[in-house]
Amino acid sequence: MAVDKEDMPYFMSKDIVDQRDPNRQTPHRLINLHELAKVGVEFLERDQMELPNLAAVYSMKNRDAISISKATPGYNELIKGFFKEHLHKDAELRFIKSGSGYFDVRSADDEWIRIPVCAGDFLFLPPGIYHRFTTDHNDMVEAIRFFQCSPRWTAYLRDDDGDKQPERNEFLLKNGLIKSDRHQRIMSDIANPLVVRLNPNGTEYTCVYCNQLLD
Structure with a gap:
């Protein structure tokens, strides 16, 4: 099952059997973009021709591309790793070129919000926010990743030392959570x-x- 562009973003169920399922709550609880903005997340639909301007707005000087599919060596373990709750010290800026999947972020009340993404979607995640990613049942996504300088892809897991990172405290202060x-x-x-x-x-x-x- 692919993501539904008419149904996004939303609060997730706590009962997850397959991370690639929609995993909606019952009853279904949608969340609007204003609520996402309260935790510093921006979610837009953009044409690829707009990417240079978007990169300039967010002071992103470099980029690379990533493609994940069933043909990727170690695919199953890879998406399991992406799905572990973690944070990064740098902002994440992603443009989905093709395929589909889900970015999950924590709400101000520490609930999981699921953001379905597909071709043409643009997502900004601030440094210090807990999040995770998975493909959906299409098992394929291709994205352009932007970064301000040299990429630092170190993931700090919440179960380990994520809360000890200064970027986590800065994120909480900036968004009025502490x-x-x-x-x-x-x-x-x-x-x-x-x-x-x-x-x-x-x-x-x-x-x-x-x-x-x-x-």
Whole structure:
């Protein structure tokens, strides 16, 4: 079964028999692109002619291509490895040339969101986000990968040392998923304009370090 362009993205079921299945929840729960943006993910449909402009927007200077199929040596083990929850220290920028599959990312509430991808799809994942990838039952995908400098494809597994990476903490702070140590300390100094700013409503303050409301 290939991915359905009319049905994406969505929250995944916790019961997975085959990672290449759609694995939807019952009832089916869709998620919109605005919700994806809350964890720094961008998902667009673009023509390949637009890639140079997109690469410039994201300051991506280099690229390579990857093709995975049943003909790839060690295919089954390869997709099992891709499906382990992990993060990278660098942003991921992918354009799907052909084939199809699924990128899974963690929501702000730590649920799995499944993003079906196929030819013409463009996906940006920020550094530090936990994610995984699998082909679907077409068992084939070809993608262009973009990177800012030399690629660092080291995967930091969540079960190992992923949470220890500074990029993980930066991701959580940037997306408002945790509060910084400074945020906690300035609660006693709420009148200091160097560390807080008064919001337009005149009743709430925001931490200048992590851009979150002060409780």
